[in-house]
Amino acid sequence: xxxxxxxxxxxxxxxxxxxxxxxxxxxxxxxxxxxxxxxxxxxxxxxxxxxxxxxxxxxxxxxxxxxxxxxxxxxxxxxxxxxxxxxxxxxxxxxxxxxxxxxxxxxxxxxxxxxxxxxxxxxxxxxxxxxxxxxxxxxxxxxxxxxxxxxxxxxxxxxxxxxxxxxxxxxxxxxxxxxxxxxxxxxxxxxxxxxxxxxxxxxxxxxxxxxxxxxxxxxxxxxxxxxxxxxxxxxxxxxxxxxxxxxxxx
Amino acid sequence: xxxxxxxxxxxxxxxxxxxxxxxxxxxxxxxxxxxxxxxxxxxxxxxxxxxxxxxxxxxxxxxxxxxxxxxxxxxxxxxxxxxxxxxxxxxxxxxxxxxxxxxxxxxxxxxxxxxxxxxxxxxxxxxxxxxxxxxxxxxxxxxxxxxxxxxxxxxxxxxxxxxxxxxxxxxxxxxxxxxxxxxxxxxxxxxxxxxxxxxxxxxxxxxxxxxxxxxxxxxxxxxxxxxxxxxxxxxxxxxxxxxxxxxxxxxxxxxxxxxxxxxxxxxxxxxxxxxxxxxxxxxxxxxxxxxxxxxxxxxxxxxxxxxxxxxxxxxxxxxxxxxxxxxxxxxxxxxxxxxxxxxxxxxxxxxxxxxxxxxxxxxxxxxxxxxxxxxxxxxxxxxxxxxxxx
Numbered sequence: 001x002x003x004x005x006x007x008x009x010x011x012x013x014x015x016x017x018x019x020x021x022x023x024x025x026x027x028x029x030x031x032x033x034x035x036x037x038x039x040x041x042x043x044x045x046x047x048x049x050x051x052x053x054x055x056x057x058x059x060x061x062x063x064x065x066x067x068x069x070x071x072x073x074x075x076x077x078x079x080x081x082x083x084x085x086x087x088x089x090x091x092x093x094x095x096x097x098x099x100x101x102x103x104x105x106x107x108x109x110x111x112x113x114x115x116x117x118x119x120x121x122x123x124x125x126x127x128x129x130x131x132x133x134x135x136x137x138x139x140x141x142x143x144x145x146x147x148x149x150x151x152x153x154x155x156x157x158x159x160x161x162x163x164x165x166x167x168x169x170x171x172x173x174x175x176x177x178x179x180x181x182x183x184x185x186x187x188x189x190x191x192x193x194x195x196x197x198x199x200x201x202x203x204x205x206x207x208x209x210x211x212x213x214x215x216x217x218x219x220x221x222x223x224x225x226x227x228x229x230x231x232x233x234x235x236x237x238x239x240x241x242x243x244x245x246x247x248x249x250x
Numbered sequence: 251x252x253x254x255x256x257x258x259x260x261x262x263x264x265x266x267x268x269x270x271x272x273x274x275x276x277x278x279x280x281x282x283x284x285x286x287x288x289x290x291x292x293x294x295x296x297x298x299x300x301x302x303x304x305x306x307x308x309x310x311x312x313x314x315x316x317x318x319x320x321x322x323x324x325x326x327x328x329x330x331x332x333x334x335x336x337x338x339x340x341x342x343x344x345x346x347x348x349x350x351x352x353x354x355x356x357x358x359x360x361x362x363x364x365x366x367x368x369x370x371x372x373x374x375x376x377x378x379x380x381x382x383x384x385x386x387x388x389x390x391x392x393x394x395x396x397x398x399x400x401x402x403x404x405x406x407x408x409x410x411x412x413x414x415x416x417x418x419x420x421x422x423x424x425x426x427x428x429x430x431x432x433x434x435x436x437x438x439x440x441x442x443x444x445x446x447x448x449x450x451x452x453x454x455x456x457x458x459x460x461x462x463x464x465x466x467x468x469x470x471x472x473x474x475x476x477x478x479x480x481x482x483x484x485x486x487x488x489x490x491x492x493x494x495x496x497x498x499x500x501x502x503x504x505x506x507x508x509x510x511x512x513x514x515x516x517x518x519x520x521x522x523x524x525x526x527x528x529x530x531x532x533x534x535x536x537x538x539x540x541x542x543x544x545x546x547x548x549x550x551x552x553x554x555x556x557x558x559x560x561x562x563x564x565x566x567x568x569x570x571x572x573x574x575x576x577x578x579x580x581x582x583x584x585x586x587x588x589x590x591x592x593x594x595x596x597x598x599x600x601x602x603x604x605x606x607x608x609x610x611x612x613x614x615x616x617x618x619x620x621x622x623x624x625x626x627x628x629x630x631x632x633x634x635x636x637x638x639x640x
Contacts, residue, residue: 070263073263073267074267077267077271185303186271186272186274186275186300186303186304187267187271188271188303188304188305188318189268189271189272189304189305189306189309189318189320189324189328190305190313190318190319191305192264192267192268192271193264193318193319193320195267196264
């Protein structure tokens, strides 16, 4: 099967974030970037599908400046066969602009399946996958927690509040991947060495117009320091009173 | 992970990627379980298949034997990351790679290499290394284990080995023995001994207060019959096992840095969050000096091992240079671990923190693979031209 996986480079989610001087972006100084977690699940799903179903090709795509080549190479060190960088100076915030660049490239690729993470950690917008499906004119399934392909048809499981649904769709299709579907493999040391020799193609990105931009960002207000009300059973009535009147949680 | 001297800029993109992949493995698979393994005195065997899949075993041996064919710097970085988890985990990998696979690679026949190395890279075959004996540690040339050749070319092995990492887990032991009654160290040869051979016994050494998450065994050979092809044909004299030790010691010089990094990071995090006298203890001069000393020594050790690795990749390194790195870096790590433990106060004696575990482990690392003192004498001889051994 020919599978495309569109991946994004995002900062490590356990970083301590600061807002940049522009106040409309995070300060990237000192942050460690890697393949987005959801995108890494999507890469793993693609690799497993092709391992299970025999000869196929897994191609990874990323939109962005040259630093995304490192992220693409990581996906190839996990096992993807080749990579395409759609080059821009920066990744626009507007998901539709990104989707237009990807769709323009994927349209002639002859892919049976195009996978995305369900959203990326940095924007949590979840637009690019669905918008790309729309632009390609193919069915789209979002947030799949399980994905099987057989006989030109796909079956996906989606987790709902208190239930799950199983959906069916014809190929080609776009599927965005939820967490928990598969544990992404560690890039093996042989895989890292092999990735050096795999093709990484760079093309200019045909971005759509950028109509949505970030005006400003703010961090959550700092939590007030804790307060010790008293000790032992004697403190309970006061604690209950404060939880009712001040914290308003009871 | 603090890279105060931007040492990453001296590494290639692949070397960084290899380090990061092993780092992630250690963070996710080793760190959550290793404290309990240490307390329970158990080596976490369950992580072996994943380590093999990652490709850490024999990582610097050629691809034709199913290995990753990495540079020695990359191999060093793997050791650093594994020992950031635990010295026992790094020891397992060191023994498999440098002490069991390397001698088969360096001294084995083509048949032996084909038979064992690919399966050892996958950890389907686990190896151990038998050189040290109860009465011959720093002086292996005095060993009494003896192999005698029968007329048909087969061998019979008698003797015993001690302090053998992986001894009770291993499928094969690379055993060093004198041969045919010759008690000089020139007669020492290497043998691949299957651990299920009749007369082979491995007994766990109990009561360790160090490397508790590692198997350490005593091996006993009583009339162990070995086929003619058990001998490593290109081994000859004490020099052969010492060459293996040079490989392993090189990796240990990196591993010790990993243990020190773990302790430093733990101490730094703790110091920033631990409030005493209404402010973080990181703001007190005593802790700042501790942290400054730790970081300085770690950076120096990183540069020593990195340069040594580049020399090794260029094929120009000497065993004496390896002695310097092993001696300095392990001693440095024992000091860093102890200072980190002290900075952690009473909490530092708990297994939920890593520093005391590293501190205890590093006492073994200080002692094995050439004690600190023996490396002093190796360097003394290199400097003065005078041997203190004879």
